[in-house]
């Protein structure tokens with residue numbers, strides 16, 4: 212049977228009633244991402260008709276005051292051409308604000324009462340979105356449990372970071388897991404909600420031509436780049452205690468690596484994808500201290516120019532903070548290996564950083580060169596085939612081939628590319644990752660969320676790197692803002708006879 216595109220899978224029907232509770236309803240994440248995503252879902256008729264959104268914070272807002280804040284946030288964060296006043300009013304009508312300090316036991320009764328006053332309490336899907344500092348997760352879950360509102364079909368959504376290292380991730384997971392079953396816990400990695408990332412699964416597993424080539428026999432290496440132009444901005448305190456490895460590599464980049472390297476799942480939509488991703492994480496070759504020195508580069512930006520504007524050094528951006536030992540990295544490049552049958556000997560080069568020369572996230576699969584050159588008298592270069600998956604901006608995919616330039620006499624060879632741009636191929640709007648992920652939470656579809664064992668396996672792999680950095684006390688290598696990172700990141704790949712792909 213064919214299923215209509217966009218329809219809910221039969222095993223995960225859209226619930227009739229939904230209470231969507233946002234802890235941290237006045238925060239940046241809620242106003243900039245969650246409300247606009249809920250708006251788009253409502254606009255496209257994807258929300259259950261009977262949906263309430265309960266926004267919680269310590270602020271003494273009544274519903275009207277909060278709705279005014281939400282109206283401003285929607286005006287700011289929903290593109291003007293998609294701004295439909297009827298839908299705005301409908302969404303605002305669903306919104307309520309509750310004043311609640313989660314650390315104050317007395318404040319919770321209002322929330323319990325609000326949730327339980329439902330006629331069909333047992334049949335209502337309750338989503339608890341924890342858009343607050345992770346230090347509050349344990350307190351919140353404990354109260355949800357003791358208040359009798361955590362039972363299935365309740366779901367809890369956790370934002371990164373899940374812990375600071377393996378031990379602290381286990382503490383968070385234990386605390387949340389003592390109230391919610393694993394099937395009720397949705398750990399968001401918004402990269403997994405991006406269309407191009409999901410399309411990677413489709414490209415690999417709904418087509419036949421790539422899969423026979425998808426191994427160490429034909430693939431030379433893989434590059435994953437997440438490059439940001441922004442600095443730390445308002446998140447300086449969080450970032451300085453975290454750094455690029457914890458903030459980006461442990462979650463986003465390793466998740467992308469998993470999707471590239473995983474074996475075909477039995478079926479997408481069940482646990483199989485997460486099972487296969489876990490196997491990749493478990494197959495990552497652990498780093499020794501010598502490996503960390505040799506295969507991992509960390510950097511920290513100095514002042515410079517980004518997109519023509521002068522920007523301060525990281526040290527200046529965090530100057531107001533008391534903390535900081537000067538070793539937080541704003542850039543990481545590393546060489547990883549997946550030690551299994553399919554990938555043995557294929558390096559995975561990962562790099563990410565702030566205040567770099569451009570904003571871009573992409574995966575490049577670089578194939579091996581042809582085994583022999585049958586065009587000895589050619590003009591021009593033959594370059595290895597590459598498949599580029601552009602995650603942002605301009606989501607899409609490019610397959611780079613070598614072609615003959617038209618014309619008589621000899622062979623003039625030229626690299627060309629087959630381009631799939633989402634914006635031009637699919638005229639419809641490309642939804643924000645949060646829209647897809649919020650609807651999956653409401654329907655209870657876990658595939659695009661990280662399971663506990665994945666999070667912990669990713670930490671287990673990162674931990675020797677963090678430990679060696681802490682033990683060595685060596686500072687990160689400086690790089691001027693607005694450049695592609697420290698020169699050591701280029702040495703890392705060039706000593707293997709390879710180079711970072713030029714952005715196209």
Ligand code: NAP
Nearest residue numbers: 235236237238239240268269270312313342343344345370
């Ligand atoms: P934020 O702007 O600082 O907002 C924090 C929210 O928590 C505010 O609504 C605040 O409201 C509320 N809050 C704080 N203490 C509270 C308490 N004791 N009781 C009840 N509410 C309390 O933070 P954010 O940027 O939205 O981030 C929220 C979480 O998402 C963090 O864990 C962050 O790491 C994660 N995250 C954020 C982003 C992003 O783009 N912002 C991206 C990825 C992950 P009151 O102070 O009024 O109570």
